[in-house]
Amino acid sequence: MEHPLDNPIWNALRTGNQPLAIGDELARVLPREVGAFAGLADYSPRAFARLHELSPAGAPTVLFTADPISLPPGWQQLMHKELAQLVYPQPDVPAVDSSHLVDLQEQDVPAMRALTGLTNPGPFLARTIDFGGYYGIFQNGQLVAMAGQRLQPSPYTEISAVCTHPAYLGRGYANLLVRHQVARILAAGSTPFLHVYEDNTPAYALYQKLGFQLRQRLHVYVLEKHTQ
Secondary structure: OOOOOOOHHHHHHOOOOHHHOEEOOOEEEOOOOOOOEEEEOOOOHHHHHHHHHHOOOOOOEEEEEOOOOOOOOOEEEEEEEEEEEEEOOOOOOOOOOOOOOEEOOHHHHHHHHHHHHHHOOOOOOOOHHHHOOOEEEEEOOEEEEEEEEOOOOOOEEEEEEEEEOHHHOOOOHHHHHHHHHHHHHHHOOOEEEEEEOOOOHHHHHHHHHOOOEEEEEEEEEEEEEOOO
């Protein structure tokens, strides 16, 4: 049986993130203002044809796959890169002082988009906050660090959008925010996991220090459909 994390986007869009999903039993996508992620039940021409119907022209579509895939006609590959998938294997909930962490809400989206635009932890769009669970740290009224949750392929929950303003690096904010997310996810009965490019060495080192372990390397494809 396939592990839920071998096809994490597909399994998220039919379990924990199902309320956000658009599609059917062949292919599912997110509303474009939430994210560009797409999941396929398999990589058959039939599934790709359904994804083609669901994907808007002129916009990226992102797939995570356990193995390299061959694209059928109708698609242009914009990027293909390996991505490390790390899982937090321990059941013990870490003790975290979260007294100065702020539960980020709708009114914080402009600040969240400004911070993610500066630090580039991954796309953060107008409705990405709908994934839920984002917390941040403010200094002098400015959002300077944040982390949240994204894919939820039950029984796993992904930690995402971990970022710190360059002027506030070295203060342990990412460490605190990730541990806080780990505690929240474990307390909810789920298992934390995350994705990171291995050339992002500071982030990879932090996650290893916190106890995350490499499960596998996935393939990230950024695609754009052809309309002719």
